[in-house]
Amino acid sequence: MLSLEQEIGAWDSVLLEPLTEDSFIANLQQRFKRDHIYTYIGNVLISVNPYKKLALYSADLVEAYVQRGPFQLPPHIYAIAGSAYRWLNDRNEDQCIIVTGESGAGKTEAARIVLQFLVLVSGSSQGTKLVKDRLVQANTLLEAFGNARTMKNDNASRFGKFLDIEFDFKGDPIGGHLTHYFLDKYVLSRVTSLASCDRNFHIFYQLLSGADIHLLKCLKLHRNVEQYMILQTESNQPTLSEEDDKNLFIYTKSALEILGFTNNDIIDIFRVIAIVLKLGNLQYVPCNNIDGTEGCSINNDYELFEVCELLGAEHRWLQRALTSRQIEDGIMTDLNAADATRIRDILCKTLYSRLFTWLINKINDVIKAKTLGKRKVLGVLDLYGFEVFENNGFEQLMINYCNEKLHQFITAATLKEEQEELIKEGLEWTKVEYFNNIVICQLLEHESHGILSLLEEPHVQSDAAYLARVEQCCAGHSHCLAADATLPSHSFQIRHYAGMVTYKVYGFVEKNRDTLPREVSRAMFRCDHSIMQSLFPEGNPKRCNLKRPISKSVQIQVSLNSLLKCLASRQTHYIRCLKPNELKQPRIFEMALVQHQELKYGIPFHGRRHLWCLYHVAREEFRILKHRKQVEWAARVIQRHYIQWKRRQFLLSLCRILPEDADSPICREWPQPYNKLLECSNLLRKIHHRWRCHKFRLKFDQTARNRMREKVTASFIFKDRKCSYPRSVSHPFLGDYVRLRQNIQWKKMCLESNDQYVVFADIINKITRSSGKFVPILLVISTRSMLVLDQRTLQIKYRVPATEIYRMSLSPFLDDVAVVHVRAVSIQNKPSSQSRNLHLQIITFEANFGPQTVTFTFKCGLPEVQPGQIRVLRKGNKMEVLV
Numbered sequence: 086m087l088s089l090e091q092e093i094g095a096w097d098s099v100l101l102e103p104l105t106e107d108s109f110i111a112n113l114q115q116r117f118k119r120d121h122i123y124t125y126i127g128n129v130l131i132s133v134n135p136y137k138k139l140a141l142y143s144a145d146l147v148e149a150y151v152q153r154g155p156f157q158l159p160p161h162i163y164a165i166a167g168s169a170y171r172w173l174n175d176r177n178e179d180q181c182i183i184v185t186g187e188s189g190a191g192k193t194e195a196a197r198i199v200l201q202f203l204v205l206v207s208g209s210s211q212g213t214k215l216v217k218d219r220l221v222q223a224n225t226l227l228e229a230f231g232n233a234r235t236m237k238n239d240n241a242s243r244f245g246k247f248l249d250i251e252f253d254f255k256g257d258p259i260g261g262h263l264t265h266y267f268l269d270k271y272v273l274s275r276v277t278s279l280a281s282c283d284r285n286f287h288i289f290y291q292l293l294s295g296a297d298i299h300l301l302k303c304l305k306l307h308r309n310v311e312q313y314m315i316l317q318t319e320s321n322q323p324t325l326s327e328e329d330d331k332n333l334f335i336y337t338k339s340a341l342e343i344l345g346f347t348n349n350d351i352i353d354i355f356r357v358i359a360i361v362l363k364l365g366n367l368q369y370v371p372c373n374n375i376d377g378t379e380g381c382s383i384n385n386d387y388e389l390f391e392v393c394e395l396l397g398a399e400h401r402w403l404q405r406a407l408t409s410r411q412i413e414d415g416i417m418t419d420l421n422a423a424d425a426t427r428i429r430d431i432l433c434k435t436l437y438s439r440l441f442t443w444l445i446n447k448i449n450d451v452i453k454a455k456t457l458g459k460r461k462v463l464g465v466l467d468l469y470g471f472e473v474f475e476n477n478g479f480e481q482l483m484i485n486y487c488n489e490k491l492h493q494f495i496t497a498a499t500l501k502e503e504q505e506e507l508i509k510e511g512l513e514w515t516k517v518e519y520f521n522n523i524v525i526c527q528l529l530e531h532e533s534h535g536i537l538s539l540l541e542e543p544h545v546q547s548d549a550a551y552l553a554r555v556e557q558c559c560a561g562h563s564h565c566l567a568a569d570a571t572l573p574s575h576s577f578q579i580r581h582y583a584g585m586v587t588y589k590v591y592g593f594v595e596k597n598r599d600t601l602p603r604e605v606s607r608a609m610f611r612c613d614h615s616i617m618q619s620l621f622p623e624g625n626p627k628r629c630n631l632k633r634p635i636s637k638s639v640q641i642q643v644s645l646n647s648l649l650k651c652l653a654s655r656q657t658h659y660i661r662c663l664k665p666n667e668l669k670q671p672r673i674f675e676m677a678l679v680q681h682q683e684l685k686y687g688i689p690f691h692g693r694r695h696l697w698c699l700y701h702v703a704r705e706e707f708r709i710l711k712h713r714k715q716v717e718w719a720a721r722v723i724q725r726h727y728i729q730w731k732r733r734q735f736l737l738s739l740c741r742i743l744p745e746d747a748d749s750p751i752c753r754e755w756p757q758p759y760n761k762l763l764e765c766s767n768l769l770r771k772i773h774h775r776w777r778c779h780k781f782r783l784k785f786d787q788t789a790r791n792r793m794r795e796k797v798t799a800s801f802i803f804k805d806r807k808c809s810y811p812r813s814v815s816h817p818f819l820g821d822y823v824r825l826r827q828n829i830q831w832k833k834m835c836l837e838s839n840d841q842y843v844v845f846a847d848i849i850n851k852i853t854r855s856s857g858k859f860v861p862i863l864l865v866i867s868t869r870s871m872l873v874l875d876q877r878t879l880q881i882k883y884r885v886p887a888t889e890i891y892r893m894s895l896s897p898f899l900d901d902v903a904v905v906h907v908r909a910v911s912i913q914n915k916p917s918s919q920s921r922n923l924h925l926q927i928i929t930f931e932a933n934f935g936p937q938t939v940t941f942t943f944k945c946g947l948p949e950v951q952p953g954q955i956r957v958l959r960k961g962n963k964m965e966v967l968v
């Protein structure tokens with residue numbers, strides 16, 4: 086685990102006091118000695134190659150760096166990767182980590198550690214795992230086909246690589262895209278001629294050591310490396326053992342399988358490798374043609390026969406394509422041995438580089454995000470650094486041009502933009518002078534007289550003509566030396582941002598065009614090999630393209646400009662890799678070498694420090710404030726969307742959540758709403774209730790409709806005014822509860838008094854005034870009158886015409902007390918003395934007062950009683966009803 090106490094020197098070089106180049110390098114050295122290989126300089130991470138395994142990488146450390154912000158823990162590549170990943174998620178911005186450095190400085194390793202970090206930190210669902218696995222395997226495959234041993238590095242990438250990883254809104258990888266830059270630069274030389282300490286691309290050795298005997302036989306190969314000319318060097322020094330290659334072959338094959346290549350695809354890929362190996366063995370011997378010109382023949386024709394078998398080509402086509410050239414339509418001339426050898430080499434290089442591009446396209450198809458929707462991208466750019474050798478040619482010019490452009494971009498991003506923003510924000514600061522290398526970029530790419538543009542001029546057909554044009558157009562330029570006596574012959578010099586480089590123009594024109602003769606492309610297109618048609622589309626006789634093929638320098642300029650455009654749209658993070666020694670040894674720190682590399686960075690330290698100090702103070706505060714505002718804004722947006730989502734959820738789920746009998750008007754259940762939806766829920770509940778009542782009513786027949794009318798009337802009268810009312814709601818009114826209308830005696834009686842239309846009839850209890858006992862009597866209300874009858878004999882005790890009843894009252898409590906107000910004089914069938922000021926009380930008792938025996942005492946004779954004026958008082962086991 087990390088221990089902060091053990092930290093040595095300054096984490097961040099800008100805090101060194103004083104900050105000079107010497108103190109900066111000394112700080113790096115001091116830290117390097119104690120295996121602290123990472124140091125910051127502002128927001129750039131410096132990584133010094135330890136050339137040994139260090140316990141600096143683990144899942145625990147990834148976790149630690151994810152939890153803490155940058156600068157809270159010792160400098161680490163995880164902190165840079167963590168910042169990029171965090172910004173990607175928090176700010177929703179595309180990110181890019183740019184890894185730079187010389188060959189062997191540790192760029193590929195750094196890019197691999199970044200990928201490892203992203204793999205560990207992101208989600209672990211089945212789909213995500215598959216994506217991650219494929220991204221990792223893509224790296225393995227690229228190493229086998231794109232890396233080689235060089236004097237500087239046993240596993241040097243021979244191409245620039247830009248891996249874009251796409252993430253979904255959760256921060257899980259969903260796919261990726263690979264772009265490669267300029268494999269051709271080394272393919273141009275490496276495939277067919279090796280420097281003494283170099284090896285060819287790993288895959289050649291892996292195939293020869295790892296393929297089983299059947300595969301070798303099928304590919305017509307021998308296991309022995311010495312059998313193949315393109316694998317020979319002057320020293321023939323092996324570094325990787327055969328055993329290593331054999332083991333690595335297993336990984337390469339498994340990577341191909343995991344990436345979805347079928348067995349047939351895999352055999353086809355290896356067949357192309359075998360073809361390159363065998364083509365490289367072709368030897369030409371000069372011969373004289375009949376017309377006296379020099380021609381050539383293939384010395385070891387059996388190799389060509391085998392190549393044809395592997396390609397599925399006819400021997401005579403290929404032999405003709407490799408040894409002759411079309412000068413006019415249909416007229417061929419034989420090539421001399423040197424030209425034929427050159428064409429053979431170009432074919433080998435073209436085959437290999439196109440196979441590599443084909444592989445990358447296939448990988449891109451597999452790792453492409455399969456899901457639609459918004460995505461964010463985190464890219465890792467691993468480009469080789471500035472190069473200067475004893476002999477520098479076309480390849481170095483291209484690489485140094487790329488570095489020049491990249492340097493311009495980084496300078497603009499880290500210094501120019503900072504300064505401009507400081508001005509914009511009105512912060513106090515001192516302007517820092519720095520060298521803007523735009524002038525060198527223009528020297529190279531100026532449309533009419535740039536060093537690269539001159540290569541495209543139609544009359545520049547030889548290296549001498551090209552040099553003459555460079556001398557003519559650029560000799561006086563402040564960054565170019567040409568036509569100068571101090572220069573070696575056939576050369577010109579450019580003062581790059583990173584130093585002076587002398588370029589020899591040998592082979593410039595040819596390497597820039599480096600086109601395969603049309604006859605060779607056609608012969609390859611005609612082969613019966615599944616991928617040849619896609620590798621050599623220009624060989625299709627139906628595709629007659631008379632346009633000049635795009636030259637290498639134009640291709641590089643186009644792809645570089647699109648790369649820079651892409652970088653400009655992203656938030657960039659920098660990892661600068663440094664090589665501590667040329668011996669590839671641990672623990673050796675050569676001050677001069679490190680200083681030399683760091684100088685190439687080209688920005689004065691004091692300037693950078695000044696800016697960054699202003700940056701840790703004002704800009705940081707500004708950023709925090711801006712960030713906080715962004716967070717607040719984001720919180721508001723999230724809240725708004727969450728509420729909307731909740732609402733929608735509630736509404737959509739309402740009919741699902743409502744109970745089954747929710748259509749019944751008496752069902753009271755309703756789902757509990759989310760707090761913010763209370764009002765909406767209440768309104769909806771009312772609407773829903775009305776709707777279901779409406780539906781309920783639609784089912785009524787005439788009888789039910791009449792009954793409902795009565796109920797509605799009762800509701801108007803009793804609702805909220807009588808405690809016992811709710812109990813009666815569900816019972817329909819019968820009116821004639823004793824079936825009086827069917828009684829024969831009554832039928833006769835009622836005709837006399839015209840009371841045949843009975844509205845209400847039931848047995849009720851009357852309390853006798855003398856004894857206080859209950860006396861059941863029959864109460865009948867007809868459309869004409871109210872009658873009190875003996876329940877057995879049906880003898881009429883009172884008959885009160887309806888017109889004489891002027892009011893009915895009842896108590897609001899849980900009882901059955903009702904008072905009918907009658908004009909006393911109108912009571913019939915009674916002696917007048919009793920009826921004088923009589924107020925009739927009709928009392929029925931049900932079980933409303935519980936099991937107790939209850940006695941009622943009535944005070945009668947009050948003129949008018951309103952609902953609510955009746956009081957029922959409990960006195961011990963007696964109840965007193967006061968009206």
Ligand SMILES: Nc1ncnc2c1ncn2[C@@H]1O[C@H](COP(=O)(O)OP(=O)(O)OP(=O)(O)O)[C@@H](O)[C@H]1O
Binds near residue numbers: 136137186189239
């Ligand atoms: N962080 C590291 N820890 C241990 N060894 C490292 C580290 N970085 C680099 N190395 C060693 O240095 C060697 C060279 O590193 P790497 O291949 O990453 O260099 P490079 O800058 O990509 O070179 P090139 O541009 O030639 O591809 C690696 O094979 C490895 O042995």
